[in-house]
Amino acid sequence: MVAPLRVGIAGLGTVGAEVVRVIERQERTLSARCGRPVRVVAVTARSKAKKRGLDLSGIKWAKSPLAIATDPEVDCFVELIGGAGDPAGPAIEAALAAGKAVVTANKALIAKHGLKLASLAEKHNAALNYEAAVGAAIPVIKTLREGLAGTDxxxxxxxxxxTCNYILTRMEQEGLSFDDCLADAQRLGYAEADPTFDIDGHDTAQKLAILASLAFGTKVSESSVYVEGIRSITPEDLRAADDLGYRVKLLGVAVRTAKGIEQRVHPTMVPKTSSIAQVMGVTNAVSIDGDGIPPITLVGAGAGAAATASAVVADIADVARGIRAVPFGRPVAGLKATGKAPMQRHEGGYYLRLLARDHAGTAATIAKRLAEQDISIESIVQRHPNRSVDANGKAAKSSVPVPVILITYATAEDAVRRALQAVQRDKVISGRPQVIRIEKN
Amino acid sequence: MVAPLRVGIAGLGTVGAEVVRVIERQERTLSARCGRPVRVVAVTARSKAKKRGLDLSGIKWAKSPLAIATDPEVDCFVELIGGAGDPAGPAIEAALAAGKAVVTANKALIAKHGLKLASLAEKHNAALNYEAAVGAAIPVIKTLREGLAGTDxxxxxxxxxxTCNYILTRMEQEGLSFDDCLADAQRLGYAEADPTFDIDGHDTAQKLAILASLAFGTKVSESSVYVEGIRSITPEDLRAADDLGYRVKLLGVAVRTAKGIEQRVHPTMVPKTSSIAQVMGVTNAVSIDGDGIPPITLVGAGAGAAATASAVVADIADVARGIRAVPFGRPVAGLKATGKAPMQRHEGGYYLRLLARDHAGTAATIAKRLAEQDISIESIVQRHPNRSVDANGKAAKSSVPVPVILITYATAEDAVRRALQAVQRDKVISGRPQVIRIEKN
Structure with missing residues (x-):
């Protein structure tokens, strides 16, 4: 009999407990698939007394994550504590320094300190697997790290x-406000009591930074990502998008440009016919455009104990089988630095929603200011909601601002900003213009 | 410097030539990703003289596939000849027997002789990678073999x-007949001059047999798959499906049932809202339902030189990095035999389209025969196309048969067959009833 892989798990929340259960339930399958048994030999968590519905007899209870990470009877350290700092970080470092394989679901830690950990892993010839950090059971890390190894x-x-996709889906389908949908998401457990990290795009930014590193060989760097959340999106935007053949999604986008790798997170209009537009509710999806290859799209649950545990156990199985790629697909020394995306130079189509003061000629003024910046207009829609019409069929004058919606052809972001500043100086619009970037297939 | 992986390629069609190009173009990336250079050292094809736009200087031209497979200066044998017989089969066997890693895109060979080849690979501790055999660059083999190792x-x-999805998409979107769409597909190069293998479902069956083996640990066996093609599908079926909220797709389905693993290929009605229903044209997609996990769906091109070469190069990169799982995820000795799906015992919902002779009471007769077999009807639609109405508003008698469309709740297939036989004996319908199985999410 080949020696079993001895696994130590730090963190027994819903994911950690499910990992213990799956390894036990799948004992025979895992052993057949890996060519050796996989056994949980040590665990730890904040409270030993907490009821988890787990039979932990025969498993050592360690006094701390660090104790597991340095236990000579543990081959593979599984970190499911979370958080970019103590105790997760030091424990992983200790495990790698001891030459142990590490499996983690900790996206914050990988996004913030991935480079340092990858260097340590390389130095000590240890595996560092983190499939569960992005998209739970969707095999996006493996696909980028191994499956597309030969593809630019x-x-x-x-x-x-x-969370964001759930909110945007409800807003679109039921015409509800952002605040109402957020409250529902919180009630259903899809959003945290403090939802900032999710709805302002920071969670997406951390995941994007990890994917960009694997896809483009850049140094993982959360601070290089331009981030904008979904708070400003209104039901009016979603209705207008629908009329124009688009949906609004919070996308993380990393793209190769002439000026380097651009990483950005923002609400994005995508054609309704695209694969990504079909992804509704809490589901996640990633599309990959390879050189000369039609896009590959991976869709699935991005969270949940069972889906996350599935990815963690697959990472453990890779360790048991001796399957190992360097953490970011390429040696750390070969990863390139990347700067923050200069969004003023971003090139693309734009959706603009302006509230025109209802003077004749407002649309003409806006069109003139856009033309001055060489911005071509793909479509323009002016709506006159509930406006009364006089006996001759002419529209009555009204002081209520009227939305004007424009879709531009591809242009540079700074040109759009300059045109909108000019329009605001002209005093023909009320309030702040809404600007949403468009991502075509 | 670590020794390079020396690759020998048999077959220089569009895929083989693209693999040579990619390995050259990606030389530095591959070397960084694999920790060692990847070099094509030998090639062979039927014609040496053929123009391929490749610079083959410095690469040995071998006299046969077998010569590459047994060349001591080749570490990895790449078979891109195709066909389940000679010369592909014997060459792969020779390479494995010599302990060489094998990479192939040959689905027919893996579906028909995969078990024998996997045994050889195990015996000689050699890799056998075939990502390109199913879904080209969609990483479905890797996902099942490694990514879901711990998931039931x-x-x-x-x-x-x-080919089939292209034909069904055109039929649905343009109301065209099967024959017209097939002719178009042939003109555009999406279908072969002899389209039988594709449209009668055999290509899908071979791919399904491979996926089922990886997913369920069954012995890969094309002959265990129940197969039905798309020739019988009419524009009327697609219109009726649309009205009822469905689309028709040729699906390969492998499912765990109380009676064992059921493998089947047939036209299938899927809810329009499902991920799989959104997949249009020549695109492929695979959905995986894991125990307790929301479905994971992988979408992308299922053919094409660049997409296929991407998968072949990824398989070669895995060999270079020493990443290796046994060919079917589990040792051959642990794979279970599986019998042909007994479709008469298949349980599911059914779409039935019957041509009723226009006697009063035909629908009632059909409903009675279904009820006798304990089949519950979810919906029934009877259409009276272009029927004249007399001066009193009553429908004129007509001898033109009228379609009656029924959707049943889940029932056993033999019950449906018995009910339809009874209806045919009642002589209330014309021609053969159309039966399409429904697959719900």
């Missing part, structure tokens, strides 16, 4: 945060 | 043949 990637983009 | 799979189903 041009763009990778995806819906990486279920 | 309940069902796997997919659109595995681009």
């Amino acid at each position: 990637i041009d763009r990778i983009y995806g819906i990486l945060n279920g | 799979i309940d069902r796997i189903y997919g659109i595995l043949n681009g």
Whole structure:
């Protein structure tokens, strides 16, 4: 009999407990698939007394994550504590320094300290697997790290945060406000009490930074990502998008440009016919455009104990089988630095929604200011909601601002910003213009 | 410097030539990703003189596939000849017997002789990689073999043949007949001059047999798959499906049932809202339902030189990195035999389209025969196309048969067959009833 892989798990929340259960339930399958048994030999968590519905007899209870990470009877350290700092970080470092394989679901830690950990892993010839950190059981890390090893990637983009997609889906389908949908998401457990990290795009940014590193060979760097959340999206935007053949999704996009790798997270209009537009509710999806290859799209649950545990156990199985790629697909020394995406130079189509003061000629003024910046208009829609019509069929004057919606052809973002500043100086619009970037297939 | 992986390629068609190009173009990336250079050292093809736009200087031209397979200066044998027989089969066997890693895109060979080849690979401790055999660059083999190693799979189903999906998409979107769409597909190069293998479902069956083996640990066996093609599908079926909220796709489905693993290929009605229903044209897709996990869906091109070469190069990169799982995920000795799906015992919903002779009471007769077999009807639609109405508003008698469309709740297939036989004996319908199985999410 080949020696079993001895696994130590730090963190027994819903994911950690499910990992213990799956390894036990799948004992024979895992042993057949890996050519050796996989056994949980040590665990730890904040409270030993907590009821988890787990039979932990025969498994050592360690006094700390660090104790497991340095236990000579543990081959593979599984970190399911979370958080970019103590105790997760030091424990992983200790495990790698001891030459142990590490499996983690900790996206914050990989996004913030992935480079340092990857260097340590390389130095000590240890595995560092983190499939569960992005998209749970969707095999996106493996696909980028191994499956597309010979493919030049041009763009990778995806819906990486279920909370935001749930909110946008409800807003679109039921015409509800952002605040109402957020409250519902919180009630259903899809959003945290403090939802900032999700809805302002930071969760998506951390995941994107990891995917960009794997796709483009850049140094993983959360701070290189331009981030904009979904708070400003209104039901009016979603209705207008629908009329124009689009949906609004919070996308993380990393794309190869002439100026380097651009990484950005923002609400994005995508054609309704695209694969990514079909992804509704808490589901996640990632599309990968390889050189000369039609896009590959991976869709599935981005969270949940069973889906996350599935990815963690697959990572453990890779360790048991001796399957190992370097953490970011290429040696750390070969990863390139990347700067923050200069969004003023971003090139693309734009959706603009302006509230025109209802003077004749407002649309003409807006069109003139756009033309001055060489911006071509693909479509323009002016709506006159509930406006009364006089006996001659002429529209009555009204002081209520009227939305004007424009879709531009591809242009540079700074040109759009300059045109909108000019329109605001002209005093023909009320309030702040809404600007949503468009991502075509 | 680590020794390079020396690759020998048999077959220089569009895929083989693209593999040579990619390995050259990606030389530095591959070397960084694999920790060692990847070099093509030998090639062979039927004609040496043929123009391929390849610079083969410095690469040995071998006299046969077998010569490459047994060349001591080749570490990895790449078979891109195709066909389940000679010369592909014997060459792969020779390479494995010599302990060489084998990479192939040959689905027919893996479906028919995969078990024998996997035994050889195990015996000689050699890799046998075949990602390109199913879904080209869609990483479905890797996902099943490695990515879901710890997950019990309940069902796997997919659109595995681009030709059929192209034909069904055109029929649906343009109301065209099967024959017209097939002719177009042939003109555009999406279908062979002899389209039988694709449209009668055999290509899908071979791919499904491979996926089922990886998903369920069964012995790969094409002959265990129940197969029905798309020739019988009419524009009327697609219109009726649309009205009822469905689309028709040729699916390969492998599912765990109380009676064992059921493998089947047939036209299938899927809810329009499902991920798989969104897959149009030549695109392929695979959905995997794991125990307790929301479905994972992988979408992408299922054919094409660049997409296929991407998968072949990824398989070669895995060999270079020493990443290796046994060919079917589990040792051959642990794979279970599986019998042909007994479709008469298949349980599911059914779409039935009957041509009723226009006697009063035909629908009642049909409903009675279904009720006798304990089949519950979810919906029934009777259409009276272009029927004249007399001066009193009553429908005029007509001798033109009228379609009656029924959707049943889940029932056993033999009950449906018995009910339809009774209806035929009642002589209230014309011609053969159309029966399409329904696959719900």
